[in-house]
Amino acid sequence: GAGVSQSPSNKVTEKGKDVELRCDPISGHTALYWYRQSLGQGLEFLIYFQGNSAPDKSGLPSDRFSAERTGGSVSTLTIQRTQQEDSAVYLCASSLVGLRSVSTEAFFGQGTRLTVV
Amino acid sequence: AQSVTQLDSQVPVFEEAPVELRCNYSSSVSVYLFWYVQYPNQGLQLLLKYLSGSTLVKGINGFEAEFNKSQTSFHLRKPSVHISDTAEYFCAVTLSGGYQKVTFGTGTKLQVIP
Numbered sequence: 001g002a003g004v005s006q007s008p009s010n011k012v013t014e015k016g017k018d019v020e021l022r023c024d025p026i027s028g029h030t031a032l033y034w035y036r037q038s039l040g041q042g043l044e045f046l047i048y049f050q051g052n053s054a055p056d057k058s059g060l061p062s063d064r065f066s067a068e069r070t071g072g073s074v075s076t077l078t079i080q081r082t083q084q085e086d087s088a089v090y091l092c093a094s095s096l097v098g099l100r101s102v103s104t105e106a107f108f109g110q111g112t113r114l115t116v117v
Numbered sequence: 118a119q120s121v122t123q124l125d126s127q128v129p130v131f132e133e134a135p136v137e138l139r140c141n142y143s144s145s146v147s148v149y150l151f152w153y154v155q156y157p158n159q160g161l162q163l164l165l166k167y168l169s170g171s172t173l174v175k176g177i178n179g180f181e182a183e184f185n186k187s188q189t190s191f192h193l194r195k196p197s198v199h200i201s202d203t204a205e206y207f208c209a210v211t212l213s214g215g216y217q218k219v220t221f222g223t224g225t226k227l228q229v230i231p
Contacts, residue, residue, distance in 0.1 A: 033218065033219060035221070041223070042207070042221065042222065042223030042224040043207060043221035043222075043223075043224065045220060048218040056218050091160070091161070093161075093219070095219070105151065105163055105166060106151075106163075106209075106219050107163075108153075108160045108161040108162070109160060110159075110160045111160060
């Protein structure tokens with residue numbers, strides 16, 4: 001597709017279970033970002049990938065959160081032993097960054113709404 | 118590291134009135150600045166961006182923003198708002214030069230009152 005695709009769009013899980021959230025960035029975009037949007041909290045940065053490496057993972061809230069990116073494309077955000085406070089909308093964005101790029105405009109997916117019950 | 122402050126969490130304004138949404142950033146080096154809009158139950162989309170050149174940037178839907186380096190601000194303005202402008206607006210910053218993460222503010226909810 002032409003845009004950033006995230007799946008699933010909605011996920012309800014029981015407390016203590018593990019979940020995986022997927023992001024398909026725009027083809028050719030080397031930078032990929034994960035953000036979390038909680039009610040009244042704005043956009044919280046989680047992790048940033050450049051290619052397959054993550055130069056900035058400072059926003060991951062705990063060691064229950066991890067993310068990987070393979071082939072410079074698809075990324076998976078994994079939350080282990082989910083807690084109720086993990087409930088939020090998880091947003092993925094990608095941007096085209098290159099040696100001659102003057103734009104790091106981020107294109108966002110529709111997000112995954114995670115509800116931990 | 119860069120940071121962004123949006124001073125107003127909510128801004129109510131009457132239809133056809135002007136509006137200004139404030140954004141201040143902190144960075145010791147050159148930055149790129151963005152405003153994104155999120156309509157109810159939708160994803161974020163870019164409204165406008167400042168990379169270099171003219172400090173007055175025009176975006177979609179009649180919005181504009183002015184980059185003020187001395188005041189480290191990038192306030193968003195519209196001379197006459199419509200009901201359809203009701204949304205949440207996010208200011209964002211990234212360091213110029215590429216390969217940098219984008220940092221967002223906490224957002225400002227614009228509520229247009231008929």
